[in-house]
Amino acid sequence: MARSQQTFNKIEKEKARLKKREEKQKKKEARKAEQKSSSKGIQFAYVDAYGNLTDTPPNPEDKIKVDASSIEIGIPKKEDSDIEEVDPVRKGKVSFFDNSKGFGFIIDSENQEKYFCHVSGLIDQIAENDKVSFELERGMKGMNAVKVTLI
Template sequence: MAKSQQTFSKSEKEKKRMKKRLDKKKKMEARKADKDENGTSGIQFAYVDHNGNLTDTPPDPELKVEYELEDIQISVTKKEDLPEEDPVRKGKVNFFDTSKGFGFIIDSDNGEKYFTHVSGLIDEIAENDKVSFELEKGMRGMNAVKVKKI
C-alpha cells in the first residue's frame, strides 16, 4: 500500500487558499449588495482645487492663480543669479602636526572643520592661530588652501 502524497503542510496551504478565495468572494458580493442598495458610491468626478488637493466640488475660478511662463524655473539657479560669496574665509587652527604636515581649521562663520596640508600653507601656523583661508574640493571633502596667519 502506497503512502498519500498529501502532507500536512500542503493541506494547510490549500485550506488557506480556499479561505482567501471565499473571503474575497464575500467582500465582492457585499460591495455589489451595497451598490444596489445605496447606488454608486464614491466620487464620480475628482477636481483639483487651487491648493492642489482633490475634491468632489469644482474649484472656484476666483481663487485661480496665473503664472507667467518666464517665471517658471525647472533647473538649478544659475550662477550669475546667486549672490557672490567672498572666497576668503577666517578661522582658527584647531590642530596642526608639523612633523606629519597636516592639521584642521575651524571656520569662524559656520563652525565647520576643514583639513589642511602643509602644501596649502603660505605662512607657518600653530595651534590656536587665527588664519584666513580658501576652500578647495579634495578627495574626502573640502580642504583649506592658501592659509595665511592673521
C-alpha cells in the first residue's frame, strides 16, 4: 500500500499560490474600476518660460517671434576689425641642436617657450647659442619651429 503523494508542505504552497493569484486579480479589477471612474482624459504638463513644469498652458501673447534667417549656425565669422595684425616671424635663441640627429630646440625671446626644430625646417645652418628668426607650425606633439634663419 503506497502513501499519498500530497505532503503538508505541498498543500500549504498550493494554498499560498492560489491566495496570491486571487489578490492579484482583485487589484487588477480595482485598477480597472478606478480608471473608469476617473476618466478625465489625458493630463498635460506645460513648460513655462523658466523651464519649470506647470499644469497651466502658456499665454500665447508672451510668445516671442524669431526670424529664422537671423539664426547663425556655426562659428560667427570674424570681421576685419577683430583680426589683429600679428607678425608670424618670431625671434629666439638656439638652446640645443644636434647635427648628427638633425633636430634641436629654440627658445622664443618673447615668451621663453621652447619649440622643437627639425633639420627639414632650416633655411640656414644653425648651431647652439645662435640668434635666429623662425615661424611656428603645428606638429604632431605641439608647435614646431620652421623657416629658421640666422639673424
